[in-house]
Amino acid sequence: MTALLTLEAVKKYFPLRPGLLRRANRYIRAVDGVSLTVAQGEAFGLVGESGSGKTTLARLIPRLTPATDGKVVYAGQDLARASGREVTRLRRQMGIVFQDPASSLNPRATLRKSILRPLELDGIRGSEARERLDATVALVNLGAEVLDRYPHQLSGGQQQRASIARAIVLRPQLLILDEPTSALDVSVQAQILNLLQDLQGEIGLTYLIITHNLAVVRYMSDRIGVMYLGKLVELAPAAQLHARPLHPYTAALLSASPPANPRLRDRKRYPLAGDPPSLIAPPPGCRLHPRCPAAVDRCSREEPQLVLSGPGRQVACHRWEELTLTAVSREDRPLRVHER
Amino acid sequence: MGQVRIPDAAERALSYPHELSGGMRQRVMTGMMISRSPDLLIADEPTTALDVTIQAQVLELLLDLRRRNQMSLLIITHNLGVVAEIADRVAVMYAGSIVEQADVFDLYERPLHPYTRLLMRALPRLAKGEGRLETIPGNVPNLVDTITGCVFHPRCPQRLPVCAVTVPRARPAGPARQVACHLLEADPT
Ligand SMILES: Nc1ncnc2c1ncn2[C@@H]1O[C@H](COP(=O)(O)OP(=O)(O)OP(=O)(O)O)[C@@H](O)[C@H]1O
Numbered sequence: 302m303t304a305l306l307t308l309e310a311v312k313k314y315f316p317l318r319p320g321l322l323r324r325a326n327r328y329i330r331a332v333d334g335v336s337l338t339v340a341q342g343e344a345f346g347l348v349g350e351s352g353s354g355k356t357t358l359a360r361l362i363p364r365l366t367p368a369t370d371g372k373v374v375y376a377g378q379d380l381a382r383a384s385g386r387e388v389t390r391l392r393r394q395m396g397i398v399f400q401d402p403a404s405s406l407n408p409r410a411t412l413r414k415s416i417l418r419p420l421e422l423d424g425i426r427g428s429e430a431r432e433r434l435d436a437t438v439a440l441v442n443l444g445a446e447v448l449d450r451y452p453h454q455l456s457g458g459q460q461q462r463a464s465i466a467r468a469i470v471l472r473p474q475l476l477i478l479d480e481p482t483s484a485l486d487v488s489v490q491a492q493i494l495n496l497l498q499d500l501q502g503e504i505g506l507t508y509l510i511i512t513h514n515l516a517v518v519r520y521m522s523d524r525i526g527v528m529y530l531g532k533l534v535e536l537a538p539a540a541q542l543h544a545r546p547l548h549p550y551t552a553a554l555l556s557a558s559p560p561a562n563p564r565l566r567d568r569k570r571y572p573l574a575g576d577p578p579s580l581i582a583p584p585p586g587c588r589l590h591p592r593c594p595a596a597v598d599r600c601s602r603e604e605p606q607l608v609l610s611g612p613g614r615q616v617a618c619h620r621w622e623e624l625t626l627t628a629v630s631r632e633d634r635p636l637r638v639h640e641r
Numbered sequence: 642m643g644q645v646r647i648p649d650a651a652e653r654a655l656s657y658p659h660e661l662s663g664g665m666r667q668r669v670m671t672g673m674m675i676s677r678s679p680d681l682l683i684a685d686e687p688t689t690a691l692d693v694t695i696q697a698q699v700l701e702l703l704l705d706l707r708r709r710n711q712m713s714l715l716i717i718t719h720n721l722g723v724v725a726e727i728a729d730r731v732a733v734m735y736a737g738s739i740v741e742q743a744d745v746f747d748l749y750e751r752p753l754h755p756y757t758r759l760l761m762r763a764l765p766r767l768a769k770g771e772g773r774l775e776t777i778p779g780n781v782p783n784l785v786d787t788i789t790g791c792v793f794h795p796r797c798p799q800r801l802p803v804c805a806v807t808v809p810r811a812r813p814a815g816p817a818r819q820v821a822c823h824l825l826e827a828d829p830t
């Protein structure tokens with residue numbers, strides 16, 4: 302297993318606008334010391350609380366945003382130290398697909414133009430560019446007839462296929478997918494997920510996939526990382542995470558995930574108390590402790606580190622060995638007759 | 642903004658939308674809607690950008706408002722998980738037409754329209770490597786194309802000759818249930 306991407310204690314702090322509170326040195330700690338490794342050819346899923354820093358983390362990788370601290374190493378190269386030209390070269394080995402296809406497609410350009418653009422920037426023109434375009438369009442199952450249309454003339458699924466085509470036209474090694482299907486309906490989502498899985502086999506892609514949909518992340522990922530408030534709190538092979546979460550936040554997430562079965566609407570949850578806290582002044586100790594049903598004294602004083610909890614598994618919780626957080630099973634809930 | 646759980650709400654009230662995470666933007670919108678205590682709340686994809694714990698809180702909030710204010714809720718979503726969690730009745734739309742209407746339990750347990758059945762089967766319920774997802778052949782028609790007959794017939798694996806000719810009318814298929822499909826007219830199951 303070769304690492305394609307390694308993050309070492311990566312941080313991203315956004316300064317609060319000066320004058321807002323007239324207090325200096327206040328930051329939004331969007332990503333606060335995340336370390337992880339993604340292997341070549343792996344599909345790594347990233348889930349977590351809204352605002353926990355997933356998109357920010359994704360943007361740090363191609364240095365769309367520079368990290369405040371820590372290291373991003375891609376294919377053996379430290380991105381913070383790479384020269385401008387090196388960064389450009391490394392960036393071409395990464396593709397990004399966002400939730401909203403509109404953000405990766407120019408609304409005033411035909412699909413052909415949008416997909417050709419990265420090739421152009423890479424100095425590839427003429428017949429070679431056309432061949433690559435045709436091959437890529439075929440890979441994403443986009444009909445050649447839509448190439449001369451504008452994004453608004455396409456369905457959401459076609460738009461997302463086009464933005465995937467654009468992201469892979471330079472044959473990157475890494476594809477970052479930030480909520481790639483959350484704007485799509487279920488049947489189009491299934492087509493796109495199948496496509497992404499086929500592509501992984503056909504052109505050997507490595508995926509970093511961010512989503513709130515736990516069924517999607519389970520279907521797509523080999524390993525899953527769970528983020529809470531700028532920190533990675535758990536990391537595990539996908540099946541194990543779903544079967545036996547070790548972190549209370551993971552358990553809460555899994556039990557809140559709606560199972561698409563109305564008979565399970567009264568299933569037992571693992572609820573978190575209160576509101577998501579501030580990223581400006583995060584709680585001391587474990588960041589989850591004010592909301593955690595399993596919190597003890599120590600949790601409010603001492604910050605748990607990410608520790609090895611088994612082969613390929615890491616968790617940041619003082620109590621992981623004592624807690625049994627068997628995932629709320631979908632099948633063993635009693636059926637209940639709906640009352641009107 | 643407190644009700645919809647925005648951390649640092651006071652500071653954030655001055656933020657620009659692009660500085661908020663996707664989820665925060667969604668919650669600000671929800672906050673704006675419920676601040677007017679309406680009789681009917683139409684929520685179009687109320688939880689799309691939210692993580693599932695906050696999604697659960699928003700759904701809880703909507704149900705609570707409904708109970709307290711006798712408010713009706715019309716939720717528009719493509720998230721079948723959300724529907725299963727909150728709806729009493731469901732209408733399934735395809736290309737501008739309602740093809741099936743049913744009690745939520747009937748819909749999930751005994752979908753009758755071929756489109757509904759295929760939708761239920763396209764949901765990812767597998768882990769990686771356990772197989773491919775089922776998809777519906779073809780694409781959603783462009784709404785400017787006029788389709789004769791049933792809107793779903795070009796993609797329907799069970800279509801009959803009549804489906805390309807006549808628009809199926811919605812007919813009752815059990816209590817509080819309506820389905821617009823020629824198959825059911827031919828063979829009421
Ligand atoms: N350019 C920016 N300036 C200031 N703050 C920012 C900026 N971009 C993001 N943030 C803040 O950083 C935090 C993390 O945001 P991010 O978009 O990474 O979260 P996320 O995990 O992707 O959330 P979601 O699941 O809702 O998409 C949020 O508090 C957000 O408001």
Ligand SMILES: [Mg+2]
Pocket residue numbers: 355356357662663
């Ligand atoms: Mg995001």
